[in-house]
Amino acid sequence: MMIRRELPDDLEPIRAVTAAAFRGAEHSAPPVEPGGDPGEATLVSWLREDPGWVPELSLVAVEDGSVVGHVVATRARVDDRPALGLGPLSVHPRRQGAGVGTALMHAVLGAADALGEPLVALLGDPAYYRRFGFVPAQSAGVVAPDASWGDYFQVRTLTSYDGEAGRFHYAAPFDRL
Numbered sequence: 635m636m637i638r639r640e641l642p643d644d645l646e647p648i649r650a651v652t653a654a655a656f657r658g659a660e661h662s663a664p665p666v667e668p669g670g671d672p673g674e675a676t677l678v679s680w681l682r683e684d685p686g687w688v689p690e691l692s693l694v695a696v697e698d699g700s701v702v703g704h705v706v707a708t709r710a711r712v713d714d715r716p717a718l719g720l721g722p723l724s725v726h727p728r729r730q731g732a733g734v735g736t737a738l739m740h741a742v743l744g745a746a747d748a749l750g751e752p753l754v755a756l757l758g759d760p761a762y763y764r765r766f767g768f769v770p771a772q773s774a775g776v777v778a779p780d781a782s783w784g785d786y787f788q789v790r791t792l793t794s795y796d797g798e799a800g801r802f803h804y805a806a807p808f809d810r811l
Contacts, residue, residue, distance in 0.1 A: 775799030
């Protein structure tokens with residue numbers, strides 16, 4: 635398996651992997667169009683068109699020439715300070731549990747740190763994301779966009795973290811779901 639930046643020819647495979655990964659998932663966003671792909675598949679397309687898109691942080695996992703996973707982090711903020719929002723993280727169902735998601739997470743966190751980003755936030759299962767150093771956002775003084783998210787809204791501080799605290803704001807496309 636190889637992890638690399640997204641290329642123009644990867645757009646449709648990324649959408650297919652994201653749709654497959656989130657189809658039927660317990661906490662998936664509803665389809666934007668009736669009967670369409672899960673909202674996460676559309677979200678990735680919307681994020682590409684947003685000023686918060688960071689091309690260096692859209693990564694794919696490739697096996698035998700096929701995209702089997704994708705992760706993206708986009709520009710966000712904590713109050714008026716820069717941060718990143720991570721997600722979606724997608725792995726094709728036939729490759730889930732094989733380390734693809736773990737490899738993508740390590741790669742995107744390393745890339746974000748190398749770019750000098752201070753903090754990454756996400757909404758996800760604490761039991762899964764704690765292995766990557768994520769903690770409940772409230773413990774770092776970061777307020778979730780929605781209080782009902784509780785400990786599912788998490789942050790991971792990076793090398794340039796300087797105590798950023800306040801309300802977290804995802805890139806605008808997240809608000810469209």
